[in-house]
Amino acid sequence: MMSLGSWMNKILIDWGVDPKLANMFDETIIAVLMIGVSIGLDYLCQAIFVGGMRHYTKRAPHQWNTLLMKRRVVHHLIHILPGILVYFLLPLAFVRGKEILEFSQKICAVYIIAAILFTINGLLLVMLDVYNARDKQKNRPMKGFVQVLQVLLFFIGGIIIIAVLVNKSPMTLFAGLGASAAVLMLVFKDSILGFVAGVQLSANDMLRIGDWIALPNNTANGTVEEITLNTVKIRNWDNTISTVPPYTLVNNSFQNWRGMQESGGRRVNKNIYLDMTTLKFCTPDMLDTIRKDVPLMADYQPAEGEVPTNAQLYRIYIERYLCSLPVVNQDLDLIISQKEPTTYGVPIQVYFFSRNKVWKEYERIQSDIFDHLLVMVGKFDLKLYQYSD
Numbered sequence: 001m002m003s004l005g006s007w008m009n010k011i012l013i014d015w016g017v018d019p020k021l022a023n024m025f026d027e028t029i030i031a032v033l034m035i036g037v038s039i040g041l042d043y044l045c046q047a048i049f050v051g052g053m054r055h056y057t058k059r060a061p062h063q064w065n066t067l068l069m070k071r072r073v074v075h076h077l078i079h080i081l082p083g084i085l086v087y088f089l090l091p092l093a094f095v096r097g098k099e100i101l102e103f104s105q106k107i108c109a110v111y112i113i114a115a116i117l118f119t120i121n122g123l124l125l126v127m128l129d130v131y132n133a134r135d136k137q138k139n140r141p142m143k144g145f146v147q148v149l150q151v152l153l154f155f156i157g158g159i160i161i162i163a164v165l166v167n168k169s170p171m172t173l174f175a176g177l178g179a180s181a182a183v184l185m186l187v188f189k190d191s192i193l194g195f196v197a198g199v200q201l202s203a204n205d206m207l208r209i210g211d212w213i214a215l216p217n218n219t220a221n222g223t224v225e226e227i228t229l230n231t232v233k234i235r236n237w238d239n240t241i242s243t244v245p246p247y248t249l250v251n252n253s254f255q256n257w258r259g260m261q262e263s264g265g266r267r268v269n270k271n272i273y274l275d276m277t278t279l280k281f282c283t284p285d286m287l288d289t290i291r292k293d294v295p296l297m298a299d300y301q302p303a304e305g306e307v308p309t310n311a312q313l314y315r316i317y318i319e320r321y322l323c324s325l326p327v328v329n330q331d332l333d334l335i336i337s338q339k340e341p342t343t344y345g346v347p348i349q350v351y352f353f354s355r356n357k358v359w360k361e362y363e364r365i366q367s368d369i370f371d372h373l374l375v376m377v378g379k380f381d382l383k384l385y386q387y388s389d
Contacts (some may be wrong), residue, residue, distance in 0.1 A: 033179050034089050038082035045078045060195050073122035076115055083112040095214065109164045111118040117157040124149055147229035150193045165252035194229045207232070207249060212257040220244060237359075265329035265353030272373060273345035273385040286310065286381060293378050296320045311338065315348060318373060322352050327365050329353040331377045346386030 042339045053074050068074055087108040090101055128146045163170040201207045207224060213234065214221040220242035226233040232241045260266050282290070290313060291298050297317055302308050315336045322328045322336075332353040339347040349372065354365050377384055 036085055038086045042082040042168040044074065045081055046101055049078055050074050052184070063130065063133065065125045071125045071129070073119055073126060078120040080112055080119070081117040083108050083115060087112065092210060096378060104165075104166055105219075110161050110181060113161055113164070117154060120153055122151060124153070127356060141224070143228050145195075145198065148191070151191060151229075190230050194231075195245040197228070198229065199251045200250050201227070201246060207256065208258065212261065214251075214255040214257070215242075215244065216253065261357055263332075263353075265332050265355050266357040266362050267351070267353055268369075269349070269351050270366070270370060270376070271339065271347040271349050273342075273347050274311060274314075274377070275383040275385045276341060276346050278381065278383045279309055279346065279382070281307050281309055282313060290380060294376070298323065309372075310349070310380045310382055311346065314377065314382060317376065317380070318348070318350060321372070321376075322350075322369070325369070327355050329355045344387070 006240045022284050053065065054069060057069050087105055090108065124146055128142060131142050142251075148248050161171050162168075164255045207213070207227065209224055209227060210260075212222065213224060219236045220236060222236035223236050224232060224241070225235050227246070230245060231240050232246055232249060234242045234244070236242055274364065287300075287302075287308075291300060295319060297313065297320070300313070315338065319334065321335055323330060328334065333351060334353075335349070337349045337350040337351075339349055341347075350370075354362050356362055356365055375385065
């Protein structure tokens with residue numbers, strides 16, 4: 001049976017080409033023609049299958065076909081066809097040049113393996129997209145785990161490609177890697193540490209995308225935007241981006257504000273410092289004046305035999321005032337207490353929770369509340385401590 005190379009050799013000689021040149025280039029021309037036909041076939045398959053899938057996706061978009069097109073899974077899968085075609089047709093072209101045939105088939109095999117790797121990689125990304133689309137799974141980011149699978153996929157694929165090029169068994173190369181384990185550990189140290197840290201962060205529910213976290217020394221303070229194998233991306237409140245390795249969060253402490261965001265309120269804890277020299281017992285006239293000038297104290301009556309101080313009445317007023325505000329969560333702790341006197345006066349601790357947890361509104365609410373409380377000090381014949389030389 002005449003091979004394609006012999007057929008081309010005959011045509012070249014019939015065209016008047018010198019037989020020596022015909023013997024040199026006949027098989028090469030056939031190989032080039034085969035590659036051209038394979039590329040044409042690839043474009044034809046892309047137009048038929050990928051174009052058909054694209055048209056179907058536009059007409060009836062579903063999660064699976066949209067993601068397959070987005071991650072180019074079908075594109076990479078179709079690329080395998082011309083590689084297989086060329087691989088099996090090459091023996092018909094190279095009859096005399098066994099070495100050229102082996103080299104050409106190795107190149108085709110590498111191309112086929114690469115196309116398969118990219119197809120599997122696309123499927124991994126599709127599975128990640130499907131996983132992330134589920135509301136229940138958004139709190140457990142899987143990108144780091146998928147990146148580990150991607151590293152393993154291309155690592156194994158790289159070993160297989162090398163095995164094909166050097167004509168060795170992949171198992172032989174894998175066995176030889178045992179002696180190089182220390183070097184591999186060093187090369188992939190960050191990836192291994194990141195993977196282990198990612199497992200700990202996810203298993204213990206320590207970190208989620210969207211969490212507000214703060215790292216020590218103000219290295220980062222903002223919202224987690226992305227969790228990958230090697231980095232955690234944090235958008236700070238000044239819109240700068242901080243990236244830290246996942247194992248840094250596991251090895252060191254960090255503050256996660258998720259508990260506050262999921263709770264019924266955000267804590268306010270501030271002190272009002274009273275001038276110690278203005279504290280005194282209330283006379284009946286003082287009590288009458290306070291009842292008249294401060295509506296929330298109009299019904300106040302001290303216990304029988306008790307002579308309250310003006311600071312005591314002020315604390316009672318603060319509690320009543322906070323209880324009257326809708327923005328204060330009454331179901332959480334509300335504590336008004338006097339702390340140990342200091343050189344800066346007598347501190348009155350005001351501890352409560354704001355229902356509104358949005359940063360801007362939270363700051364406005366607590367500022368308005370403390371503006372009011374500071375102004376009301378004078379109503380109780382008290383003064384704020386203010387340092388002066």
